[in-house]
Amino acid sequence: MRIKVEKFNKRLLSTMSKASESIESEKHRKNFRRNNRWGKRKNSGEKRKKLKVGNRLKECDVGITEFIGSEGFFGVIKERYSDFQVNEIAADGQIAKLTNQDVPSDGEDESMEDSKKMIPDTIWKQLQEFKELKNAVLEIDVTDISKDQRKAIHSIAKSMKEVLSQTIDKKNKKILMILPNKYGYNFRKDTRINWKNEGKYCYFLLHKVNMDTMDALNRLAMNLRLNPNSFSYAGTKDRRAWTTQWVSVKKIRPTNILRAAKNIRGAYIGNFKFEMECLKLGMLNGNCFRIALRNVSGTDEQIEKSMISLREHGFINYYGMQRFGTVATIPTYEIGKALLQGKWNEAIDLILKPREGENDEDLVEARKIYEETKDASAAYKRIKNFNKVEAILLKGLSICNSNNPQGALDLIPRNVRLMYIHAYQSFIWNHIVSKRIREFGRNPVVGDLVYGKDVNSDDEEEFVCNNEEELVTKDEEANEKVSELGNEEDVDKEMEKLPETFEESPNSLIKEMTDTTECCLKVDEQYRKNTEKSRITNEKNENDNSYNLPVVKILEEEDLPNYTLADVLMPQVGWKVTYPPYAKPWFDEFLTKDGLTTDLRQKNKKYSLGGAYRKILQVPSNLSWNVMHYSKKHADLIMCDINEMRKCSAPKNEPEGKFKALIIQMSLRSSTYATMALREILKSDTSPQVQAAQSAACDAEFEDSNISQDTEENKNTIEDDNKSSDTEKHFDIEKQKIEISN
Numbered sequence: 001m002r003i004k005v006e007k008f009n010k011r012l013l014s015t016m017s018k019a020s021e022s023i024e025s026e027k028h029r030k031n032f033r034r035n036n037r038w039g040k041r042k043n044s045g046e047k048r049k050k051l052k053v054g055n056r057l058k059e060c061d062v063g064i065t066e067f068i069g070s071e072g073f074f075g076v077i078k079e080r081y082s083d084f085q086v087n088e089i090a091a092d093g094q095i096a097k098l099t100n101q102d103v104p105s106d107g108e109d110e111s112m113e114d115s116k117k118m119i120p121d122t123i124w125k126q127l128q129e130f131k132e133l134k135n136a137v138l139e140i141d142v143t144d145i146s147k148d149q150r151k152a153i154h155s156i157a158k159s160m161k162e163v164l165s166q167t168i169d170k171k172n173k174k175i176l177m178i179l180p181n182k183y184g185y186n187f188r189k190d191t192r193i194n195w196k197n198e199g200k201y202c203y204f205l206l207h208k209v210n211m212d213t214m215d216a217l218n219r220l221a222m223n224l225r226l227n228p229n230s231f232s233y234a235g236t237k238d239r240r241a242w243t244t245q246w247v248s249v250k251k252i253r254p255t256n257i258l259r260a261a262k263n264i265r266g267a268y269i270g271n272f273k274f275e276m277e278c279l280k281l282g283m284l285n286g287n288c289f290r291i292a293l294r295n296v297s298g299t300d301e302q303i304e305k306s307m308i309s310l311r312e313h314g315f316i317n318y319y320g321m322q323r324f325g326t327v328a329t330i331p332t333y334e335i336g337k338a339l340l341q342g343k344w345n346e347a348i349d350l351i352l353k354p355r356e357g358e359n360d361e362d363l364v365e366a367r368k369i370y371e372e373t374k375d376a377s378a379a380y381k382r383i384k385n386f387n388k389v390e391a392i393l394l395k396g397l398s399i400c401n402s403n404n405p406q407g408a409l410d411l412i413p414r415n416v417r418l419m420y421i422h423a424y425q426s427f428i429w430n431h432i433v434s435k436r437i438r439e440f441g442r443n444p445v446v447g448d449l450v451y452g453k454d455v456n457s458d459d460e461e462e463f464v465c466n467n468e469e470e471l472v473t474k475d476e477e478a479n480e481k482v483s484e485l486g487n488e489e490d491v492d493k494e495m496e497k498l499p500e501t502f503e504e505s506p507n508s509l510i511k512e513m514t515d516t517t518e519c520c521l522k523v524d525e526q527y528r529k530n531t532e533k534s535r536i537t538n539e540k541n542e543n544d545n546s547y548n549l550p551v552v553k554i555l556e557e558e559d560l561p562n563y564t565l566a567d568v569l570m571p572q573v574g575w576k577v578t579y580p581p582y583a584k585p586w587f588d589e590f591l592t593k594d595g596l597t598t599d600l601r602q603k604n605k606k607y608s609l610g611g612a613y614r615k616i617l618q619v620p621s622n623l624s625w626n627v628m629h630y631s632k633k634h635a636d637l638i639m640c641d642i643n644e645m646r647k648c649s650a651p652k653n654e655p656e657g658k659f660k661a662l663i664i665q666m667s668l669r670s671s672t673y674a675t676m677a678l679r680e681i682l683k684s685d686t687s688p689q690v691q692a693a694q695s696a697a698c699d700a701e702f703e704d705s706n707i708s709q710d711t712e713e714n715k716n717t718i719e720d721d722n723k724s725s726d727t728e729k730h731f732d733i734e735k736q737k738i739e740i741s742n
Contacts, residue, residue: 055328055356056689057321059679062333063430064318066437068617069309072683073298075662076695077675081209082636083292084241086674088234089285089667096244098207098641101270103254115152120145127156130178138178142167150176199274201248204257207268207641212239216267217247218387223260224252228387234284235670238322242640248279268642286669288622291678292637293662295698300627303662306681307625313442314566314619315680316433319426320673321687327355336424337594339417339607344405347420351393352379363390370394389416406604421607425572432586433570433616439582444560447582449569449613452551552578552613566617574611575599620666620677629657637661 059065078084088096116124123140130138142150150167157165157178165178208216213236214228221228230249237243249257254272261269296303325332330353338347354367362383367390370379376397383391389412396408409417444450552569553559571577573587575598587598600609628637630651637651644650668674675686684690 056326056687057324057328057331058687058690059321059685061328062319062321062324062331062427063432063434064321064676064679065434066316067680067683068313068316068442069306069680069683071302072306072681073296073302074684074694075293075296075298075678075682076698077291077293077678077682077686077691078240079294079695079698080634080636081240082242082638082640083294084238084674085290085638085640086237086241086243087288087290087641088237088243088245089288090234090246091283091285093285095288096205096246096271098205098244098268098270099645101258101268101645102272103258104272104274115155118152119149119156123153127153127178136180140176140178141173142176143173150174199276200251201275201278202250202252202254202257203246203248203273203275203279204254204269205244205271206233206247207242207244207270208237209242209266209640210239211266213237213243213245215239216264219264219267220257220260223263224256226252232279232281234279234281244641246279248275250278270645282670284670286667286672287674288667289665289674290638291664291674292628293664293678293682294637294659296627296660296662303625303627307623307664310620310677310681311623312619314617315677316437317615317618317672318430318433318676318679320675322673322675323423323426325423326688327357329353330355331427332420332423333427336420336422336427337596339409339421340424340600340602340609341595342602342604342607344409347409348393348397348405352390363388366390366394389413410606417606421609425574425609425611428573428587428590429570429614431590432583435586436570436583436616442565444555444563444565444568445582446555446557446560447580448555448563449552449571449578449580450555450563450567451569451613452553455550549576549610550613554578554581566615566619568616569613570616572609572612572614573598573600574609575601577611577613614671618668618672618677620668623664623666625662625664628653628661628663630654630659630661631657633659637663 090096126138126140130136140153142153153176154165154167164180165176167174167176169175206213206216211219213233217231217233218228221230226249230252231247232249233245233247235245237245257269257272261267298306323332330350335347335350338344338350352367352370354364354371358364358367362385366379366382369375369382373379376394380391380394380398383394385391386395392411392413393408396411397405399411400407555563570583571579573591579587579598584598591597600611602608628651630637631654635651639648639650664678666674666677668677679686684694
């Protein structure tokens with residue numbers, strides 16, 4: 001009995017102890033709530049202090065200074081990735097939207113029909129009767145029929161289960177025998193797609209977030225054991241957005257592509273189809289944008305006025321900040337200028353120069369090693385991802401003679417080199433257009449350029465893209481055979497070895513990157529041969545300026561009533577273009593400072609620029625907008641394709657929500673920047689640094705308002721606690737009185 005009482009007392013003491021802890025915890029709960037937000041803010045402040053992003057480019061640094069309209073309102077761009085969604089508009093006008101991930105049939109039914117048409121009816125009847133029989137042997141005399149007809153019979157036989165087919169010589173005749181597979185020989189089924197019937201290029205939609213187009217395709221190529229150049233696409237898409245675009249690849253099965261995409265976080269593929277021709281750069285009509293501007297402070301009337309102005313007058317067609325990089329000390333146009341000046345070593349140093357705020361530790365170390373020692377081999381060994389531009393350049397420097405910096409630069413992908421020199425073109429264009437707006441305003445003036453009468457609206461966009469699309473297309477065609485590392489069967493064999501899901505361990509990832517790089521960047525003698533072959537091909541095709549520019553007209557006084565500023569062109573600098581009479585001195589002055597002229601026919605044809613024409617204004621099509629209220633600060637406001645496909649709940653307007661957003665949908669032609677349209681209605685800088693500062697200010701304001709609410713709640717809580725304490729004291733006094741009276 002005594003033992004039981006002791007056990008009971010122990011349990012009671014334990015229970016009382018836990019109850020005491022619970023009461024103590026309850027006492028501290030309100031204090032925790034009171035201090036929690038302050039703690040969070042302090043921690044986040046420490047994190048921000050550690051992050052050094054360095055000096056970033058602003059719009060004024062790249063010539064973006066003017067506006068068309070007069071009023072704007074406040075709003076934050078790209079606070080979340082889901083706030084910026086881009087769907088490619090294909091050449092046929094269809095908007096690319098991920099709607100399914102179904103694998104299309106391999107065309108067996110169509111193939112069977114084709115085979116049936118090729119063979120005599122009597123043989124077809126024999127084959128159908130053979131299907132109904134068991135353990136039978138069918139002999140068909142094929143002496144007098146063609147080879148293609150015999151292939152058709154074999155094809156039909158292969159579609160049957162548990163049978164074998166073979167052609168033999170028997171009594172001076174060719175006999176095709178079809179017999180049951182009695183011994184169960186495990187022959188590998190021929191699952192190859194009939195590419196002639198289907199189309200040898202597999203098209204699919206790439207729906208991605210938080211990665212650019214090349215990053216996604218590099219990862220997909222690594223999993224498929226392909227060269228990244230095997231993929232072709234119409235244009236690159238933003239990293240900080242949900243984007244959907246068409247991609248094509250030659251003779252790769254949809255099932256293999258789906259499997260390879262499974263371990264790529266943030267990338268989804270689907271809507272497979274087959275085509276006879278591959279996708280090429282520039283084969284698109286533009287992009288459809290769905291954009292959410294958060295923390296909008298303007299009134300509904302201000303918003304309506306700005307949006308109507310955008311719909312009717314458009315916006316200045318500046319090249320956006322994406323064109324010029326982010327680091328103010330090393331913008332892409334400075335690299336392009338060095339290439340045009342023939343300063344190869346300066347261009348190399350700019351590409352490899354350390355960048356403040358870079359997150360890739362290996363790349364940071366490699367840049368530091370090269371800056372201090374100029375040892376390209378040592379710096380190259382520090383980089384794990386050998387597909388990076390810096391890695392390719394460092395490898396080129398280690399292969400080429402130290403007296404041949406141009407040779408090392410030639411190993412950088414052409415698209416990247418063209419990006420640098422076109423960034424310089426764009427830099428000049430922005431400055432000249434800003435000066436045109438400041439000097440002459442929003443109306444056409446004598447000397448402005450417009451397209452001639454023979455140029456239709458569908459052709460205009462072709463001339464905006466400069467020669468980069470045409471030249472890249474030529475380069476792709478010239479290297480198509482080289483870019484394919486294997487045929488369909490080779491890829492099938494490799495894919496059979498891969499598991500259904502991939503382990504993304506660092507070691508395996510590095511090994512796969514190394515294996516892929518050894519295929520793409522061969523460091524042995526074969527690599528040198530391929531490099532030389534590529535160099536010769538590029539010298540023939542690169543910047544040959546064989547394209548024809550459209551006819552343009554210089555406006556005179558009597559022409560002015562017939563045109564608006566939306567018709568006016570400004571040339572991109574080059575030797576083939578016509579310059580407005582008033583603007584030619586501006587171009588000359590700008591280029592002279594950099595030791596260049598408008599006659600950019602370089603001795604090195606790779607860096608010759610013929611120029612092109614670009615409209616000063618762009619007017620968006622299919623523009624629509626609506627104001628949306630929401631309660632949760634970071635709630636999704638627009639559904640991405642993958643969530644729509646999965647039938648997730650769509651965001652809804654909350655009339656009582658304390659936050660206000662503007663949802664915009666519009667279509668823009670290719671080479672047009674949506675951020676420049678947003679800049680026009682917001683009348684603010686759209687550079688990442690400014691937008692990040694605005695977003696941080698909104699977050700701080702939101703936290704301050706919550707802290708104020710918590711402070712008010714805490715005051716009420718303290719008052720309640722004091723009242724409770726007073727009540728307890730009152731009860732104690734009354735209790736003592738009762739005891740004394742007793």
